[in-house]
Amino acid sequence: MIPAMARTLLVNARIATMRAGRYSMIDDGAMVAEAGVVSWVGPRELAPTVKRGNDEVVDAKGALVTPGLIDCHTHLVYAGNRAREFEMRLSGATYEDIARAGGGILSTVQATRAASEQQLAREAGARLDAMIAEGVTTVEIKSGYGLDVESELKCLRVARGLARGRNVTITTTVLGAHAVPPEYKGRADEYVDLVCGTLIPRAAEGKLADAVDAFCEGIGFSPAQTRRVFDAARAHGLKIKLHADQLSNLNGAALAAEYGAVSADHLEHTDVAGVKRLKAAGTVAVLLPGAFYFLRETKLPPVVALRTEGVPMAIATDCNPGTSPSTSILTAMNMACTLFRLTPEEALAGVTTHAARALGLQDRGALEPGKRADFVIWDATEPAELAWTIAGRKPISVIPTPRG
Ligand code: DI6
Ligand code: FE
Numbered sequence: 001m002i003p004a005m006a007r008t009l010l011v012n013a014r015i016a017t018m019r020a021g022r023y024s025m026i027d028d029g030a031m032v033a034e035a036g037v038v039s040w041v042g043p044r045e046l047a048p049t050v051k052r053g054n055d056e057v058v059d060a061k062g063a064l065v066t067p068g069l070i071d072c073h074t075h076l077v078y079a080g081n082r083a084r085e086f087e088m089r090l091s092g093a094t095y096e097d098i099a100r101a102g103g104g105i106l107s108t109v110q111a112t113r114a115a116s117e118q119q120l121a122r123e124a125g126a127r128l129d130a131m132i133a134e135g136v137t138t139v140e141i142k143s144g145y146g147l148d149v150e151s152e153l154k155c156l157r158v159a160r161g162l163a164r165g166r167n168v169t170i171t172t173t174v175l176g177a178h179a180v181p182p183e184y185k186g187r188a189d190e191y192v193d194l195v196c197g198t199l200i201p202r203a204a205e206g207k208l209a210d211a212v213d214a215f216c217e218g219i220g221f222s223p224a225q226t227r228r229v230f231d232a233a234r235a236h237g238l239k240i241k242l243h244a245d246q247l248s249n250l251n252g253a254a255l256a257a258e259y260g261a262v263s264a265d266h267l268e269h270t271d272v273a274g275v276k277r278l279k280a281a282g283t284v285a286v287l288l289p290g291a292f293y294f295l296r297e298t299k300l301p302p303v304v305a306l307r308t309e310g311v312p313m314a315i316a317t318d319c320n321p322g323t324s325p326s327t328s329i330l331t332a333m334n335m336a337c338t339l340f341r342l343t344p345e346e347a348l349a350g351v352t353t354h355a356a357r358a359l360g361l362q363d364r365g366a367l368e369p370g371k372r373a374d375f376v377i378w379d380a381t382e383p384a385e386l387a388w389t390i391a392g393r394k395p396i397s398v399i400p401t402p403r404g
Pocket of ligand 1: 104105108178215243246291318320322323324
C-alpha cells in the first residue's frame with residue numbers, strides 16, 4: 001500500500017487519456033499522481049518532475065495505458081444458474097414465454113432468497129474477481145433478485161461488502177422493480193407500494209444504495225408504475241437509472257429523461273424522439289450488447305441517432321444469469337463494435353468516460369488532472385486492440401487508486 005502523500009510517476013507510456021471521450025493519445029507520455037489523483041499528464045519531455053524520495057515509479061515500457069475500466073450495469077449478486085432455461089430457449093421457448101410461466105428471473109429469485117450472505121458473497125465475488133482481472137476498477141451492482149424487503153437489502157449489503165479487501169469501487173442500485181414476486185402475483189401495484197414505501201426508504205436510510213432502477217417493460221413494470229418508483233428515488237435523493245425499451249418501446253427513454261436519469265439502459269426499441277429527449281436531459285445511453293447477443297435480438301439500438309444527436313454511449317456487461325451470463329467488459333466492447341457498429345474508440349469511451357457519467361461519477365473515467373489515477377497497463381500498443389479481440393486478453397497490471 002502506498003503511503004497517503006506518496007506520488008506515483010508513470011513513465012514510458014502510450015496513454016489513451018480518454019479526455020472528452022476520445023482516445024486523446026499521448027504517444028510517449030508520463031503522468032504524475034499525488035495521493036491517488038492525477039496532478040499532471042502529458043508528453044514525457046515536458047514532465048514537470050524528477051523522482052523524489054519515496055515516489056513510486058511505474059515504467060510502462062512503451063505499452064498502452066488506459067483509465068481503469070468501468071462496468072456501469074451489472075446484476076452481479078445472484079445465486080444458481082439458468083443453464084436449463086438456456087436449453088429450453090434452444091428448443092424453441094422465448095425469454096418472455098419462460099418469464100410469463102414463472103421461470104426466468106423468478107427462478108433466480110428463488111435461489112437468491114434461499115442463499116446466505118456468505119454464499120452470495122462467494123459467488124458474486126468470483127464474478128467480480130473475473131472483472132477486476134480484466135482491468136475493471138469500478139462496478140455498478142443492482143439488486144433485483146430478492147424482491148422482498150429483507151432479501152433485497154441482503155443483496156445490497158453483499159454488493160457493498162464485495163469492495164472490502166478488493167481494489168475496486170462498488171456502486172449499488174436498488175432494482176426492487178425488476179419483476180413482480182410470486183406472492184404479489186396479479187397485485188403489481190401493491191408490490192410497487194412496498195418498493196416505494198419500504199424498500200427504497202430502508203435502502204436509503206441504511207446507505208445501501210446510490211441509485212434506483214426499474215424494468216419498464218411489458219413483462220416488467222408499466223410507465224405509470226415506473227414513475228412511482230422514480231418519485232420515491234427522488235424523495236430519497238437517489239440517482240435514477242432505467243431498463244428502458246429493451247424488448248418493446250414503452251417510451252422508457254423519454255421517461256428516464258423526464259426524471260433527469262443519469263442513464264437509460266438497453267434502448268433497442270428507442271425511437272429518434274426518445275434519443276432527442278436523452279440528449280436534452282444529458283442522460284447517458286448504456287448499451288448492453290451481451291443481452292442482445294444472448295437473446296439473439298434483431299432490433300438494433302438507435303446507434304446512428306445517438307451518435308448524430310451526441311448522446312454519450314456507455315457499454316456494460318449487464319452480467320446476469322438470464323440474458324447476459326458474462327463477466328467480460330472486453331468482450332462487451334468487441335460486441336458493441338461487431339453487433340452495434342460502434343467504433344473501437346466509442347467502445348473504449350463507453351467503458352471509461354461515458355460509463356463514469358452513467359454512474360454520475362465525475363472523479364474518474366479519464367486520465368486528466370483532478371481525476372482519480374487508477375489506470376491499466378495493457379499488452380497492446382494501439383487502443384483499438386482492446387475492442388478488436390473477442391476474449392482472452394488480460395492487462396499487464398492494474399494500478400488502482402490507493403485508498404485514503
Ligand atoms: N433486463 C435484463 O436483460 C435482465 N433484467 C432486465 O431487466 C434479465 C434478468 C434475468 O433474466 O434474470
Ligand atoms: Fe440489466
